[in-house]
Amino acid sequence: MVSGESILKIEDYLHQIGEEERSLFERIFRVFISEGGLEPPPSMVPWIEARFSSVDRVLRQKIIKIVNLITLEGALFNSLRSERPMETRSSEEVDNLIRAQEGDPFCRPLELTPSDVFGRIRGRHSITASNVAKYDGFHGLVIFDQHNPLIFSPEEVKDYIDTALEWAQKAHQADPEARYFFLMWNCLWKSGASIIHGHLQMTLTRGMHYPKVEALRRAALSYRERFGSNYFDDLYRIHEALGLGWEDDGVRYLVYLTPIKEKETLLLASELSNRLKGAVYKVLRAFIDRMGVKSFNVAFYLPPLASTQEDWEGFPCLVRIVDRGDPSNRTSDFGAMELYAASVISDDPFLVAKYLKETLTKV
Numbered sequence: 001m002v003s004g005e006s007i008l009k010i011e012d013y014l015h016q017i018g019e020e021e022r023s024l025f026e027r028i029f030r031v032f033i034s035e036g037g038l039e040p041p042p043s044m045v046p047w048i049e050a051r052f053s054s055v056d057r058v059l060r061q062k063i064i065k066i067v068n069l070i071t072l073e074g075a076l077f078n079s080l081r082s083e084r085p086m087e088t089r090s091s092e093e094v095d096n097l098i099r100a101q102e103g104d105p106f107c108r109p110l111e112l113t114p115s116d117v118f119g120r121i122r123g124r125h126s127i128t129a130s131n132v133a134k135y136d137g138f139h140g141l142v143i144f145d146q147h148n149p150l151i152f153s154p155e156e157v158k159d160y161i162d163t164a165l166e167w168a169q170k171a172h173q174a175d176p177e178a179r180y181f182f183l184m185w186n187c188l189w190k191s192g193a194s195i196i197h198g199h200l201q202m203t204l205t206r207g208m209h210y211p212k213v214e215a216l217r218r219a220a221l222s223y224r225e226r227f228g229s230n231y232f233d234d235l236y237r238i239h240e241a242l243g244l245g246w247e248d249d250g251v252r253y254l255v256y257l258t259p260i261k262e263k264e265t266l267l268l269a270s271e272l273s274n275r276l277k278g279a280v281y282k283v284l285r286a287f288i289d290r291m292g293v294k295s296f297n298v299a300f301y302l303p304p305l306a307s308t309q310e311d312w313e314g315f316p317c318l319v320r321i322v323d324r325g326d327p328s329n330r331t332s333d334f335g336a337m338e339l340y341a342a343s344v345i346s347d348d349p350f351l352v353a354k355y356l357k358e359t360l361t362k363v
């Protein structure tokens with residue numbers, strides 16, 4: 001296994017891994033390296049030196065483009081961005097904003113949120129509500145008893161997910177045609193959350209799974225038809241060989257080579273077990289406590305609740321966790337590049353993997 005610390009050296013690392021892993025890598029990924037250059041006027045030099053420590057680093061910049069050939073996800077890593085140390089963000093401003101919202105409608109869900117047509121599910125640390133303006137026919141919330149969305153224990157995270165799963169079963173009973181469950185956690189405004197109070201959101205949809213989940217199912221299916229092996233197993237093997245993936249307690253962790261945005265980590269397991277729920281907790285705590293993350297998204301890609309015409313064989317429970325950047329920064333982390341071309345990434349996956357591994361052994 002490679003013990004690398006920089007995505008800029010990915011080509012060197014690929015020479016250090018086994019022949020089989022390298023050919024799997026070449027099957028799934030392609031790496032393109034380019035160099036950008038510029039000529040600053042002398043008047044800009046002090047500013048460049050102050051910001052990037054040396055002019056030379058700015059004059060020639062290495063850019064690594066990685067494309068997942070199976071899913072057509074892509075990421076661009078720039079040496080100037082990725083060599084920055086992992087930021088630790090000051091939290092006082094955000095903490096104050098969280099506190100200022102205490103007493104919001106989610107602090108009194110029974111009075112200030114509607115219930116679903118099938119009622120509410122009461123968890124040990126949470127309660128469900130029906131979302132007022134719905135994404136889909138079934139759209140609910142798991143509202144945490146705890147107001148502050150950055151404070152949670154392993155028991156609480158497990159309870160939130162279990163409560164959401166129970167909601168999904170109730171909704172499915174109410175409409176057996178609704179089989180496709182999508183569970184998400186948006187934390188703080190940068191992630192799209194409109195309410196600060198901690199909550200999950202979940203939908204149950206009919207006909208087919210949401211297009212991004214369905215696209216992944218189709219990609220994995222054609223991969224199996226073409227190469228005769230499971231896409232997710234091969235994806236894991238590559239990440240493991242590079243030191244970006246490891247398995248613990250039946251859960252596979254991958255710091256993804258083509259992340260949608262900063263620090264994207266994938267968790268894979270054959271079922272939505274307590275161990276997988278525990279892994280979600282651990283990664284989030286490592287993000288928050290070790291890497292200064294405040295705002296994040298978590299998405300659960302799960303096979304349907306009941307049998308369907310299409311083939312879900314070999315599709316795991318996949319949890320995707322991503323950092324959405326500093327909530328005190330007004331600039332969005334998603335621009336036209338991310339929406340329409342490829343994701344521009346600052347945080348080095350090798351550093352994220354290093355920090356995650358260090359922290360997870362202690363959690």
Ligand SMILES: [Zn+2]
Pocket residue numbers: 101102103104105106107147197198
């Ligand atoms: Zn609240």
